[in-house]
Amino acid sequence: MRWSRYFMPTSKEAPRDAETISHKLMSRAGLIDKTSSGVYTYLPAGYRVLRNVEAIVRREMDRTGAMELLMPALQPSSLWKESGRLDKMGDEMIRFTDRHDRLMLFGPTHEEVITDIVRKYFSSWKQLPVTLYQIQTKFRDEMRPRFGIVRSREFLMKDAYSFEVDQQGLDETYGKMREAYCRIFTGCGLTFSIQQADSGVIGGKFSEEFVAQGECPELEVGHIFKLGTQYSESMKAFFRDSSGTEKPLIMGCYGIGVSRIVAAAIEGNHDQKGISWPVSIAPFKVLVIPSNTESGQILETAQAIYQSLGSRGISAMLDDRNQSAGMKFADADLCGFPVWVIVGKKAAEGKVEIRIRKGSVSSDVETGNAARWVCDFLEANGQS
């Protein structure tokens, strides 16, 4: 990508309403734009980060053997009447009546829909256990949206649901999910702790939440539950065991706030100058900075390195804007590119500077070796 043509509107000033560091930096770095209270647009660079997080979540969920599906955001209220949660959810659930006067809702969560799916298709112990998940937009009409995308009314969530024949199976799957969650959060560059939690309106006997480190008081990025038979009993999701006896499915559910991870990653990876992305989720891993775009040699060298990085499959950005070097460095700090290749006066001597955003460590490298150097560095530091 050429910065001069890329839509990433950086700014010296944060919007008036931004309070937390992640909110301020996401706005200033041109990652998000507020559309309405608690409703945000992910601008191109922000969306790249979101998709990078999504890919990590997907990779680790697939590793556990869970299968991805996609349920509707639009749901009939009838399923919620069955589970008994229609009234419980209150005004947080966005409801409306369709043209046939049926009460519909925008899903705040999907226990009802998944239980409906499973009861239709899973009737024998031979088909079990099964774990299904999706990555999807959830809707919750929060009384008070805040902290940018952290508490928003529309947000991206990964929700997984497991169905077992017995408690032991649930314990095993729960443990696998717990491990996968640790890999996901670590892989996204978060420092986190696991705490026993109140299960709230979701219900169940036991749950733990994953809380990311950071200043932001809404800390929770993941929550896993041993639900038991609460939904399978109210919604009549039964199976036959090996003796032919009808039993309720034993359920677990596992949620990750995918969009929240983005904010949490910033909370945990920034300094006074801006974001310092973990390599794994950075929108672009490398920024190539020609210090002066008027100089033919500098610009050409920068372009050559940029292209060489591209041909090695590395997502790179070329700051080809005709701006002062100082302004480019400030933007590079703000936007948090993990690796910078700075092409300046030493290009005439065949050297460029490679700087690592985290810790501001610099090395002079032969121009011809720059792309390989970056490649090796990223390979060695790909997970953080």
Next chain:
RNA sequence: CGGGGCGUAGCGCAGUCCGGUUAGCGCGCAUGGUUUGGGACCAUGAGGUCCUCGGUUCGAAUCCGAGCGCCCCGACCA
């Protein structure tokens, strides 16, 4: 949902208390020139339903009323 605050150019703000030239400032934007290793400078310029509707007044960004939007504190919260 209770309490408080705010709404003026794309963004951040001043002006409002105490009504009165052509509504300003910084950033950003456009044009030209000089610059280019830590948010450069000069010149010129464009850009405004002062949230909306109604009222008071010779006159309203400013006063009054209603509405809408947004934020903060609290309660709430996969």
